[in-house]
Amino acid sequence: MIENDDPSPFPESKLTVAIIFNSKNGDYGDVLGNSEDAKAEYDSLDTVKAIESAINKGGYKTVLIEADTHFTERLKNQQIDIAFNIAEGIRGRGREAQVPAVLNFCGIPFSGSDETALSVALDKAMCKRLMSTYEIPTPGYRVMDRSDLGSDINLSFPLIIKPNAEGSSKGIPDACLAFDEVQFNEVLRRDLEIYNEPMLVEEFIEGREFTVGILGNGENTHVFSPMEIIFGKNMPSGHTIYSFEVKKDYKKYISYKCPADISKKQEQDMKDYALRAFNALGCHDFSRVDFRMNSNGDISFIEINPLPGLAPGYSDFPMLAEFSGVGYNDLVLSVLHSAIRRLNIGEGSGNL
Ligand SMILES: Nc1ncnc2c1ncn2[C@@H]1O[C@H](COP(=O)(O)OP(=O)(O)OP(=O)(O)O)[C@@H](O)[C@H]1O
Ligand SMILES: [Mg+2]
Numbered sequence: 585m586i587e588n589d590d591p592s593p594f595p596e597s598k599l600t601v602a603i604i605f606n607s608k609n610g611d612y613g614d615v616l617g618n619s620e621d622a623k624a625e626y627d628s629l630d631t632v633k634a635i636e637s638a639i640n641k642g643g644y645k646t647v648l649i650e651a652d653t654h655f656t657e658r659l660k661n662q663q664i665d666i667a668f669n670i671a672e673g674i675r676g677r678g679r680e681a682q683v684p685a686v687l688n689f690c691g692i693p694f695s696g697s698d699e700t701a702l703s704v705a706l707d708k709a710m711c712k713r714l715m716s717t718y719e720i721p722t723p724g725y726r727v728m729d730r731s732d733l734g735s736d737i738n739l740s741f742p743l744i745i746k747p748n749a750e751g752s753s754k755g756i757p758d759a760c761l762a763f764d765e766v767q768f769n770e771v772l773r774r775d776l777e778i779y780n781e782p783m784l785v786e787e788f789i790e791g792r793e794f795t796v797g798i799l800g801n802g803e804n805t806h807v808f809s810p811m812e813i814i815f816g817k818n819m820p821s822g823h824t825i826y827s828f829e830v831k832k833d834y835k836k837y838i839s840y841k842c843p844a845d846i847s848k849k850q851e852q853d854m855k856d857y858a859l860r861a862f863n864a865l866g867c868h869d870f871s872r873v874d875f876r877m878n879s880n881g882d883i884s885f886i887e888i889n890p891l892p893g894l895a896p897g898y899s900d901f902p903m904l905a906e907f908s909g910v911g912y913n914d915l916v917l918s919v920l921h922s923a924i925r926r927l928n929i930g931e932g933s934g935n936l
Pocket of ligand 1: 723744746750754756786787788789790793824825826827874876886887889
């Protein structure tokens with residue numbers, strides 16, 4: 585259940601919430617590599633400030649901790665009751681798990697999913713295998729590296745080629761589709777060169793795109809109505825891809841609709857798949873799940889984001905919540921309160 589003016593579960597709370605993040609301003613030395621979109625997943629300080637302001641308005645004290653190469657030093661000597669984690673981590677396919685793993689190691693409770701859920705979700709192929717066991721339909725795929733160049737593909741064209749473990753459409757430029765084998769090998773070779781990690785090759789689902797937000801835990805889980813990402817007629821590639829370029833300039837190419845113009849059954853199926861994915865991974869507090877729908881109305885799971893972006897006025901999750909009447913501050917506080925309740929923080933802990 586969402587309470588729009590969700591008050592603190594502990595009104596006299598003196599909890600200190602540490603907002604832990606990776607910003608485009610952090611000190612990362614040379615660990616991020618040099619692709620153009622190396623910091624694409626990182627937050628702006630404006631987003632961090634917006635989250636801080638929402639948490640302060642909820643009556644909590646805050647400290648800000650950048651999870652850059654000095655993270656563990658910054659963490660020392662801080663009095664933290666709970667961390668509000670939005671950090672993306674710094675390297676490897678398990679990078680989103682790094683901050684939760686350190687927090688767990690130090691015994692600091694945190695909002696959002698744990699390191700296992702975040703690692704599996706970030707490895708898209710691993711996650712798709714898990715989704716299949718839960719009968720959640722997902723496009724045909726293969727994971728390919730250099731040794732697969734020129735080999736049989738055994739999938740139906742067109743194909744989309746994307747890094748297996750990235751987010752924010754990093755590595756999904758407009759030119760990520762292949763319509764034949766020649767083009768496929770060109771794109772695969774180029775991407776392996778740039779990203780130096782296995783690529784997920786997936787059957788491209790022509791058609792409509794939706795995203796579903798989830799908030800809460802257990803009996804108090806709320807699944808928002810699917811929000812449609814409606815592609816304009818002027819897509820830079822001529823194809824309906826919510827690519828890196830398109831996300832950067834979304835006002836030019838995209839409009840959003842919620843509730844979407846779909847049947848009750850399609851809406852229910854999408855919400856059921858989203859919740860099933862959330863539970864299959866053991867996610868906590870919030871997540872966003874992306875879907876495509878082909879011309880027959882069949883729904884395919886594309887990915888789950890257990891750490892969805894929270895940039896106000898930009899990210900899909902605050903946007904879809906807003907459509908359902910949940911403003912930005914309420915959304916942030918609902919995530920925090922879900923975590924506080926789940927973790928029983930404050931009750932007899934001596935923190936209040
Ligand atoms: N199999 C597919 N069929 C059709 N479109 C796809 C497919 N896979 C990806 N896309 C398009 O590419 C976009 C980005 O893909 P995906 O969601 O996997 O990447 P991401 O970088 O993890 O995104 P996010 O910003 O949500 O973290 C999708 O929103 C969709 O428009
Ligand atoms: Mg996505």
